[in-house]
Amino acid sequence: MKSSAKNIRLTSVDELFSTEESREDAQREKVVEVALSQLQPFQNHPFQVRDDQAMQETADSIREYGVLVPAIARPDPNGGYELIAGHRRHRASQLAGKETMPVIIRELDDDAATIIMVDSNLQRETLLPSERAFAYKMKLEAMKHQGERVDLTCAQVGHKLEGKKSRDILAEQVGQSRNQVQRYIRLTELISELLELVDERKIALNPAYELSFLKKEEQTKLLDAMESEQTTPSLSQAQRLKKFSQEGHLSLDVMRAILSEEKKSEVDRVTLTSDTLRKYFPKSYTPQRMQDTIIKLLEQWQRRQKEQER
Structure with a gap:
């Protein structure tokens, strides 16, 4: 029988005299x-x-x-x-x-690093729509890659075992609905000039979502139309632009015609984002509790105003 001595590994002197505690500390x-x-x-x-x-x-x-x-x-x-x-x-x-x-x-690895990078930044008090959009997209792709490695024959096996898909898990982790996460990710399809207008709040999130379905060359032409008409699309106008694009009839003239239309009068409204409100409430407050508190404070303010007018 052949000797297996060559396969025997001798313990080094350092290993002999090292303690379990020192070995754990080294790791x-x-x-x-x-x-x-x-x-x-x-x-x-x-x-x-x-x-x-x-x-x-x-x-x-x-x-x-x-x-x-x-x-x-x-x-x-x-x-x-x-x-x-x-x-x-x-x-x-x-x-x-x-x-x-x-x-x-x-x-x-790349996927683990991406998830840590995104998670460490999503806790910021204020995030631009573009930052949130690309962060969601990067993390979702990393989560999908990790799921694929569970079973190379089916990308969804790992998620089925948990009963959830990556998009659902991501939505829970960031405190948004699945649809809202998808709407943010769609913003990454906008050309940089349009996305910058979204960050500057010159184009609202809902119209921006609709515009993301336009072809890149159509988005570039839209910038020219917006410049010539000195306006940005409303939600209904963005939806019509999307419809003409899908039908293959969206030209520069059509864009200008839609943007030149007088926008439907809308009820005056003030929109406060969740990021803005969070600064004034404890972390334990739900959106509904924040809303109830705001309404209560406004009612108190209204009563004081009426008392002063008497």
């Missing part, structure tokens, strides 16, 4: 100081890093106290590290005159 994640120049932004990062007042306040805090929450990064095959979470802290550290920042280094 724990460590916070290390990494040069800012060695940290590269995440590829196709959908969240804007703006040098606004909030950024300046963060820079002032870092200048005085340092970075309190470490960033997360993964090794970059081309050298250095790719930032996963901490892009604003990275920029604020630059503005604060720092050369390094604390970072947790993790070995992550």
